[in-house]
Amino acid sequence: MRRHFECRTREAKPPSAERRLREHGTSLECRRCKPPGRAPDIASAGSIPAKGDLPAPDPAKTVANVISACYKPQLSAGAWRIDRLSDPDRLKTGSTASPFMFPSAEMTPAIEALLALFAERGLKRAEPAILQPASVFLDLSGEDIRRRLYLVQDPAGRELCLRPDYTIPVSRAHLGGRAGPPAANRPAGYSYLGPVFRDRPGQSAPGEFLQAGVELYGIEDRDHADAEVVALSLDAVRRFGLSMPEMRLGDPSLFMAFVTALDLPEPWPRRLRGAFGRPGGLAEALKAPAPAEADGRGAFLANLARQDPAAARAAVEDMMAVAGIAPVGGRSPQEIAERMIEKAQLAADGGLDERARAILTRAAAVSGDPEDALKRFTDLAAESDLDIEQALVAFARRMLTMGERGVPLDRITFVADFGRRLDYYTGFVFEMFDPLNRERGQVVGGGRYDGLLSRLGAPEPVPAVGCAIWIDRLAPGQIRGGV
Numbered sequence: 001m002r003r004h005f006e007c008r009t010r011e012a013k014p015p016s017a018e019r020r021l022r023e024h025g026t027s028l029e030c031r032r033c034k035p036p037g038r039a040p041d042i043a044s045a046g047s048i049p050a051k052g053d054l055p056a057p058d059p060a061k062t063v064a065n066v067i068s069a070c071y072k073p074q075l076s077a078g079a080w081r082i083d084r085l086s087d088p089d090r091l092k093t094g095s096t097a098s099p100f101m102f103p104s105a106e107m108t109p110a111i112e113a114l115l116a117l118f119a120e121r122g123l124k125r126a127e128p129a130i131l132q133p134a135s136v137f138l139d140l141s142g143e144d145i146r147r148r149l150y151l152v153q154d155p156a157g158r159e160l161c162l163r164p165d166y167t168i169p170v171s172r173a174h175l176g177g178r179a180g181p182p183a184a185n186r187p188a189g190y191s192y193l194g195p196v197f198r199d200r201p202g203q204s205a206p207g208e209f210l211q212a213g214v215e216l217y218g219i220e221d222r223d224h225a226d227a228e229v230v231a232l233s234l235d236a237v238r239r240f241g242l243s244m245p246e247m248r249l250g251d252p253s254l255f256m257a258f259v260t261a262l263d264l265p266e267p268w269p270r271r272l273r274g275a276f277g278r279p280g281g282l283a284e285a286l287k288a289p290a291p292a293e294a295d296g297r298g299a300f301l302a303n304l305a306r307q308d309p310a311a312a313r314a315a316v317e318d319m320m321a322v323a324g325i326a327p328v329g330g331r332s333p334q335e336i337a338e339r340m341i342e343k344a345q346l347a348a349d350g351g352l353d354e355r356a357r358a359i360l361t362r363a364a365a366v367s368g369d370p371e372d373a374l375k376r377f378t379d380l381a382a383e384s385d386l387d388i389e390q391a392l393v394a395f396a397r398r399m400l401t402m403g404e405r406g407v408p409l410d411r412i413t414f415v416a417d418f419g420r421r422l423d424y425y426t427g428f429v430f431e432m433f434d435p436l437n438r439e440r441g442q443v444v445g446g447g448r449y450d451g452l453l454s455r456l457g458a459p460e461p462v463p464a465v466g467c468a469i470w471i472d473r474l475a476p477g478q479i480r481g482g483v
Contacts (some may be wrong), residue, residue, distance in 0.1 A: 010089045011049065021240045021357060026137075033084070047130055051327065058204060059478055065070050065273050068347065072400060075197060081181075106265040107471070110239050110240045110241075111193070111212075111471070111473070113234055113239040113242075114193070114239045114469075116213055117190075117195060117232075117235055117236060117239065118191035118214070118289045121189075121191075121232065122189065123189045123191035123214060124188070124189065124190050124191070125189060125190070125191055125192070126166075126170045126173060126190040126191065126192045126215075127192065127194060128163065128166070128169035128172070128173050128192075129163070129169070130162055130195070130197075131152070131160045131161075131162065131163075131164055132161055132162075132168075132169055133158070133159070133160060133161075134146075134149060134151055134159040134160055135159065136168060136172070136456075137149065137161060137164060137168060139455075140168065140422065140424065140452075140455060141422060145164070148164065148198045148199040148200075148207075149161040149162070149164055149198060149199075150162040150197045150198070150199075150207070151339050151481065152348050158371075161197075162196075162197035163196055163197065164197060164198035164214055165196055165198075165211070165468065166192045166194075166196065166211060166215070166468065167213075167215060167449070167450070167466060167468070168454070168456075170190055170192060170215045170266070171215065171217075171452055171453055171456055171464070172309055172456055174188060174190070174215075174217055175453060175456055175457055175458055184453060184458045184459075184462050185217075185218045185219075185460075185462055185463075186217075186218050187216075187218045187219050188216070188217045188218055189214065189215070189216045190214070190215045190216075191212070191213070191214050192211075192212065192213055192214075192215075193210075193211075193212040193471075194210070194211065194212070195208050196208075196209055196211045197209075198364055199416075207321055209470065209471075209472050210471040210472055211468055211469065211470060211471060212236070212468075212469040212471055213446075213466060213467055213468040213469055214229060214232060214233075214466050214467055215465075215466035216228070216464065216465050216466060217453070217462055217463065217464050218462055218463060218464075219463055219465075220463055222427070222448065222463055222465070223397055223398050223401040224401055224405075225463065225465050226398055226401070226402075226409065226427075226448060226465055227398070227402040227404070227405040227407060228405065229446055229465050229466060229467050230247075230402055230405075230407050230430060230446075230467075231405045231406055231407055232400070232467075233430075233444045233446065233469070234407065234432075235470055236444070237432060237443060237469070237474065238445060240471075240474035241474075242359065242434055242474060244408075245411075245430050245432040245433060245434060245435070245436075245443065245444070246411065246413070246432065246433045246434075246435050246437075247412045247413065247430060247431070247433075248412075248414075248415055248418060248430065248431050248432075248433070249370075249412050249413070249415070249418070249428060249429070249430045250276075250415050250416065250417070250418030250419050250428065250430070251395060251414075251419075251427060251428040251429070252273065252276050252415065252425075252429075253391055253394070253426075253427055253428075254274070254363075254377060254388075254391050254392075254395055254416065254417040255272075255282075255360070255363050255364060255417070256269070256273060256388060257388040257390070257391035257415055258359060258360060258363045258380075258381075258388060259272055259273075259360065261381075261386040261387055261388055262356050262359065262360075262386070264352070268352065271285055272285055272286075272360070273423070274400075274421070274423070275424070276417065276418075276419030276420065276421065277420050277421025278421060281417075282364045282417040283361075283364060283417070284295065286352070286357055286360055286361050286364065288430055298386060302420070302473065326362045336351065352410055359380065359384050359386070362380055363416060364415075364416055364417045365378070365416065366380075366414070366415075366416040367413065367415045367416060368413065368414065369409070369410065369412065369413065369414070370395075370399045370409055370414050371409075373395075373414040374392065374395060374396055374399075378392060381460070387479050398428065418446065420447060422449075423435050423451065424449050424450075424451035424452040424455055425447050425448065425451070426448055426449060426450040427447065427448035427465075428447055428448055429445075429446070429447030429448070430444075430445070430446055430447060430467075431445045431446075432444040432445075434474070437473070440473045441470070441473060442453070442470065442473075443470050443474055444467055444468070444469050444470070445467065445468055445470075446462075446465070446466055446467025446468065447466075447467075448464070448465045449464050449465070449466070450462065450464055452464055
């Protein structure tokens with residue numbers, strides 16, 4: 001929800017990266033401060049000139065100044081902070097004593113410093129059970145994850161797994177530890193540290209890893225919660241000697257704003273949203289040739305899916321059952337039905353027209369620092385005559401809030417096609433790397449997943465954001481990443 005604060009001018013000079021973002025030459029007017037009866041402009045008519053040719057920005061109309069004046073929350077007393085989440089009525093999640101042996105004596109001081117950081121920020125320690133119901137992970141992540149899980153059966157035949165991550169177990173515990181639906185939306189913050197178990201491709205050793213992390217729930221001020229998680233991640237890796245990690249940030253909602261503005265028919269929005277999380281997935285989906293013409297059955301299925309998607313899925317599953325077709329490749333009947341419906345819809349509705357394909361290909365290719373990404377998105381929207389104002393303002397507001405929180409914006413690379421494959425991720429995602437050991441993979445990964453708790457049983461979506469820290473990829477005792 002957009003917040004409005006009293007307009008005011010900013011006296012202190014912002015950091016250089018933030019100042020460049022604030023001086024971006026995008027025209028915008030505040031909905032509440034503008035004269036009544038005028039619609040806000042996202043960009044001036046026509047294309048925006050090259051950066052070197054830009055006139056001096058109008059202080060009343062730049063994106064950043066409007067955000068500073070009308071959307072910037074107060075950071076002083078009364079603002080939300082993690083250390084105000086202390087609540088004696090919170091979920092009792094276990095002892096603060098570690099249930100495992102530390103990997104080595106060298107790691108112990110860094111891990112103890114990390115636990116102290118979590119405690120200082122008022123985060124409740126969570127330690128959910130190691131054995132978890134496998135169905136929860138399969139339902140939320142798809143059958144493809146089955147090959148990476150360590151599965152067991154209890155005496156009653158129920159399928160269990162060793163926990164492959166903490167986010168879902170902590171979210172389940174958060175919901176289970178509350179009395180009544182309204183409590184699920186109360187602000188709560190948890191930290192964790194313990195082993196997780198899942199197979200890593202290309203690694204022959206058993207998949208047991210030490211993971212730490214943070215999960216925040218029920219905080220309506222999403223910009224501040226997002227910024228807090230990124231800032232806390234930076235503080236966490238510094239405990240292991242990583243002073244200046246590389247940061248990559250994505251937000252599928254920016255790309256999907258173009259999809260919405262183009263008014264593409266199904267299944268294109270679903271198909272493109274599902275392409276995030278696979279390397280090159282978005283480019284592959286956009287380059288796909290136009291499908292062949294649908295036959296009678298395909299046209300019937302496409303029409304039924306438009307009118308009643310649930311009935312279309314049920315029809316496909318019934319046809320599979322009557323024909324005796326068994327699931328293949330680890331896919332469930334529901335997943336096979338979704339794929340068949342998608343193919344029928346693509347065949348019936350045709351492929352993307354060339355204009356839409358060109359616009360989306362340019363949007364997917366945006367990559368660079370936040371300032372450059374904002375300008376390129378704004379240029380593309382103006383040239384294409386598409387209204388994506390809300391997505392642009394949200395992106396700029398989040399970047400400014402991160403700058404206020406001390407996150408170095410000049411260390412962030414925004415990548416438009418970076419996202420998570422899991423559909424309960426609903427907003428920005430980020431990851432951090434050790435620049436001297438990039439081959440190890442991300443040392444921190446996180447993002448916003450407002451869709452998860454409702455999938456787990458909450459009566460409505462609950463704001464949620466968090467991060468996971470891969471302890472085994474952080475080697476303490478070295479000063480790295482500051483070159």
